[in-house]
Amino acid sequence: MGVVTLLDAIDPGPRGAIKIAPSILSADFGELASAIATITPGSDWLHVDVMDGHFVPNITLGPPVVASIRKHTNLYLDCHLMISDPGEFLEPFAKAGAQGVTVHAELGDLDSVLAEARALGLRVGLAANPDTEFDVFDRYLDAVDVMLCMTVFPGFGGQSFMPEVLPKISQVRDAVVARDLNLEIEVDGGIDAKTAPLVVEAGATVLVAGSAIFGSTDPLKAANDLRHAATC
Numbered sequence: 542m543g544v545v546t547l548l549d550a551i552d553p554g555p556r557g558a559i560k561i562a563p564s565i566l567s568a569d570f571g572e573l574a575s576a577i578a579t580i581t582p583g584s585d586w587l588h589v590d591v592m593d594g595h596f597v598p599n600i601t602l603g604p605p606v607v608a609s610i611r612k613h614t615n616l617y618l619d620c621h622l623m624i625s626d627p628g629e630f631l632e633p634f635a636k637a638g639a640q641g642v643t644v645h646a647e648l649g650d651l652d653s654v655l656a657e658a659r660a661l662g663l664r665v666g667l668a669a670n671p672d673t674e675f676d677v678f679d680r681y682l683d684a685v686d687v688m689l690c691m692t693v694f695p696g697f698g699g700q701s702f703m704p705e706v707l708p709k710i711s712q713v714r715d716a717v718v719a720r721d722l723n724l725e726i727e728v729d730g731g732i733d734a735k736t737a738p739l740v741v742e743a744g745a746t747v748l749v750a751g752s753a754i755f756g757s758t759d760p761l762k763a764a765n766d767l768r769h770a771a772t773c
């Protein structure tokens with residue numbers, strides 16, 4: 542069986558259902574395969590934070606690491622590209638086995654990058670920093686699969702959730718309802734069992750969590766607790 546057959550079978554799951562997306566940023570990079578295996582029963586997507594030391598003041602990983610992760614998991618790989626030139630790397634990420642790539646709205650005109658990602662067979666997402674207003678990305682909402690509302694400034698795990706982003710999440714949810722958009726609303730930054738109900742109430746459907754899951758002594762239980770907090 543070819544890799545393509547396997548990758549084609551990896552499905553993002555039903556739109557609008559609550560999804561838990563552990564961020565490997567807070568995992569032990571020397572033990573990634575076992576860390577991923579541990580949380581897989583409680584996870585829907587795997588969130589992969591890619592940082593270039595330019596768009597954000599930190600460096601993480603690139604396509605070779607995604608390719609290695611791909612060999613060890615069948616989870617949907619949700620690659621959050623915190624990089625200044627995503628267009629240069631879409632094909633390498635697609636070849637490495639990513640299913641979704643999310644690029645940042647702060648980069649400016651993204652029409653060609655989004656179209657290129659789509660042409661490569663990737664699902665496409667758009668991310669907005671906490672201070673990036675709805676009007677900056679509104680025009681792309683019909684063209685993407687995921688709108689990622691950052692609830693911290695990107696670059697590092699373990700920061701505090703910013704409640705001032707909640708109204709923007711609701712603005713996206715209102716647009717989804719009013720325009721019948723086929724869009725997941727993802728949140729990333731400071732998500733834990735306390736903040737999850739707030740973002741779900743505002744409209745979030747995909748919950749990224751790094752330190753709340755991998756910083757726990759029992760990461761699978763933490764993922765399950767997060768889902769419970771988000772859905773009950």
Ligand code: DX5
Nearest residue numbers: 564695696698699731751752
């Ligand atoms: C931060 C990353 C996040 C990070 C979240 O720039 O985009 O995905 O891993 O970490 P926590 O959940 O610890 O805030």
Ligand code: ZN
Nearest residue numbers: 564590621729
């Ligand atoms: Zn992220």
